[in-house]
Amino acid sequence: MSTTHRPRRGDGIARSELIASTSATLISATVSMLPLLLADALVRKYDWSEATLFAGVSTGMTLSAIAAPLGIFLVGYLGLRRTILAVLLVLLATLGLSGVCTTPVQFALIWAVSGAASGCLNPLVIGSTVTASRFPSHCGAASGLFLSCALAGPLFALPLFSLLLENWGHMTVLLSASCLVIAAILIAWGLIPANSLPGEDRSHARPRLAPLFEPAKLKDLSLLLFLTSVCGVTSTGLVGSHLISICRVAGLDLSVGASVTAVMGLIALFGGLIFGVAADRFNGLRLLAAYYVFRAVLLFWLPRSSFSFEELSHFAVLYGLDWAATMPALARVALDRFGVLQIGAVMSFLAVAHHGAAGAASFLLASAGSQHFSSAFTFGSVLCLLAALLLVIRRTGALGAPSLSPCAGDTTCARQEAQSNNVNP
CATH class of the missing domain: 1.20.1250.20 (MFS general substrate transporter like domains)
Structure with a gap:
C-alpha cells in the first residue's frame, strides 16, 4: 500500500497565516464601513447631494456581495498572500484618492470600488479557505474567529473615527484608516509565506465548480x-x-x-x-x-x-x-x-x-x-x-x-x- 508523504507546515506558520488573514479581514471590514460615516459629514460640510453619495455607498455594498466569489478564485490562482496584498493596496489607493476628491460623484465612484475590493476579503470566504486548509478539525471555531473579527472592527473603530471626524475632520479619518491598512499590509507581507496554502502548487488545488452541480x-x-x-x-x-x-x-x-x-x-x-x-x-x-x-x-x-x-x-x-x-x-x-x-x-x-x-x-x-x-x-x-x-x-x-x-x-x-x-x- 502506497503512502503519501507531504511536507507538513509548522503550527507556527499556520498561526501566522491565521493572524495575518484575520487582521486583513478586520481592517477591510472597517474600511468598507467608512463611507457610511463620511457621507453625512460631507453633506453637512459641503452641502453635497446626499442621494449621489449614498448611491456610491449602496453600489459598494452590492459589489461587495458580488465580489465574494471573485475572492476565492483570486486565492486559487494568485495565492492567499498576493490576494490579500492586492486587495489591501486597492483599499489604500481608494483612501488616498478620497483625500483629493472634489465632487460627490468622485466620492461615489471611489466608494463603489472600495466596496468591491473589500468583498474579495469576505470573512466567510477567506476564513473558510484558511481554516479548512490549516485547521480542518477546528473549522467552526476558526470561522467563528473570522466572523467575530469582522464584526469587531467596525464596532470598535467607528466610534473612534466618529470622534476624530467631529474634532479634526474627514482628512484625519482617512489618514488614520490608511495607517491601519498599511499595518495590515506589513503583517500580511511578513507573516504569510509566498506559497501560503497547502497544495497551492498543484493545478487541482484551484477551486472547481463542476462538482458542486452534480x-x-x-x-x-x-x-x-x-x-x-x-x-x-x-x-x-x-x-x-x-x-x-x-x-x-x-x-x-x-x-x-x-x-x-x-x-x-x-x-x-x-x-x-x-x-x-x-x-x-x-x-x-x-x-x-x-x-x-x-x-x-x-x-x-x-x-x-x-x-x-x-x-x-x-x-x-x-x-x-x-x-x-x-x-x-x-x-x-x-x-x-x-x-x-x-x-x-x-x-x-x-x-x-x-x-x-x-x-x-x-x-x-x-x-x-x-x-x-x-x-x-x-x-x-x-x-x-x-x-x-x-x-x-x-x-x-x-x-x-x-x-x-x-x-x-x-x-x-x-x-x-x-x-x-x-x-x-
Missing part, C-alpha cells in the same frame, strides 16, 4: 443556500436594518435603538467564538435546527413585547448570540460535505445569498412601511421554522459524512491525487 451535491448546495438566505433575511434584513426604526415607531428615543443594536453587535462577537467551538464538537445540522427554532421564537416575540428596557435588553443579548451562531455551523457542514477545495467556492455563494437576501428584505420592508413591521417579523419567524423543519426531515447523513480530503466531491482531483500517490510512494 445531482447529489446540488441538493446539498441548494439547502445551504436556502438556509443562508433565511439567515440574511432574518438577521441583517430585518433586525440589523430596522430595529432602530421599530424602536422609534414604538415611541422610544433614537439612542435606545442604537444602544440595543450596539449591545447586540457586542454580544455577537462572543457568540461567534462560543458557537464556533460548539460547531466542532456537535452535529452541525442539529445545531442549525436549534438555532433557527430559537431565532423564530425571538422574531415572533419582539413585535408583541412591551418594548421596555428590560425586554429589549434580553432580546439584544439572546439575538446577539444567535446572530453569529449560524455561520460557523454552516462552514463546518460545508467542509464535511464538499471538502477543502470546494469550501471556498461554496462559502462565496453563501455570502452572495446572505447579502442578496438581506438587501432585498431590507428594501421591501422599508418600501412597505412601518405598519408592516409586525407582519414582516412574523414572516421571518415562519421562514426560520421552515428552515429548521427542512433540517429535521432531512435524512441522517444526507449532507454527507465528514470528509476532510481536499478532493472530496471532485472525481478529477481524486484521480490526480491517486496518480500522485502512485508516483510518490
Whole structure:
C-alpha cells in the first residue's frame, strides 16, 4: 500500500497565516464601513447631494456581495498572500484618492470600488479557505474567529473615527484608516509565506465548480443556500436594518435603538467564538435546527413585547448570540460535505445569498412601511421554522459524512491525487 508523504507546515506558520488573514479581514471590514460615516459629514460640510453619495455607498455594498466569489478564485490562482496584498493596496489607493476628491460623484465612484475590493476579503470566504486548509478539525471555531473579527472592527473603530471626524475632520479619518491598512499590509507581507496554502502548487488545488452541480451535491448546495438566505433575511434584513426604526415607531428615543443594536453587535462577537467551538464538537445540522427554532421564537416575540428596557435588553443579548451562531455551523457542514477545495467556492455563494437576501428584505420592508413591521417579523419567524423543519426531515447523513480530503466531491482531483500517490510512494 502506497503512502503519501507531504511536507507538513509548522503550527507556527499556520498561526501566522491565521493572524495575518484575520487582521486583513478586520481592517477591510472597517474600511468598507467608512463611507457610511463620511457621507453625512460631507453633506453637512459641503452641502453635497446626499442621494449621489449614498448611491456610491449602496453600489459598494452590492459589489461587495458580488465580489465574494471573485475572492476565492483570486486565492486559487494568485495565492492567499498576493490576494490579500492586492486587495489591501486597492483599499489604500481608494483612501488616498478620497483625500483629493472634489465632487460627490468622485466620492461615489471611489466608494463603489472600495466596496468591491473589500468583498474579495469576505470573512466567510477567506476564513473558510484558511481554516479548512490549516485547521480542518477546528473549522467552526476558526470561522467563528473570522466572523467575530469582522464584526469587531467596525464596532470598535467607528466610534473612534466618529470622534476624530467631529474634532479634526474627514482628512484625519482617512489618514488614520490608511495607517491601519498599511499595518495590515506589513503583517500580511511578513507573516504569510509566498506559497501560503497547502497544495497551492498543484493545478487541482484551484477551486472547481463542476462538482458542486452534480445531482447529489446540488441538493446539498441548494439547502445551504436556502438556509443562508433565511439567515440574511432574518438577521441583517430585518433586525440589523430596522430595529432602530421599530424602536422609534414604538415611541422610544433614537439612542435606545442604537444602544440595543450596539449591545447586540457586542454580544455577537462572543457568540461567534462560543458557537464556533460548539460547531466542532456537535452535529452541525442539529445545531442549525436549534438555532433557527430559537431565532423564530425571538422574531415572533419582539413585535408583541412591551418594548421596555428590560425586554429589549434580553432580546439584544439572546439575538446577539444567535446572530453569529449560524455561520460557523454552516462552514463546518460545508467542509464535511464538499471538502477543502470546494469550501471556498461554496462559502462565496453563501455570502452572495446572505447579502442578496438581506438587501432585498431590507428594501421591501422599508418600501412597505412601518405598519408592516409586525407582519414582516412574523414572516421571518415562519421562514426560520421552515428552515429548521427542512433540517429535521432531512435524512441522517444526507449532507454527507465528514470528509476532510481536499478532493472530496471532485472525481478529477481524486484521480490526480491517486496518480500522485502512485508516483510518490
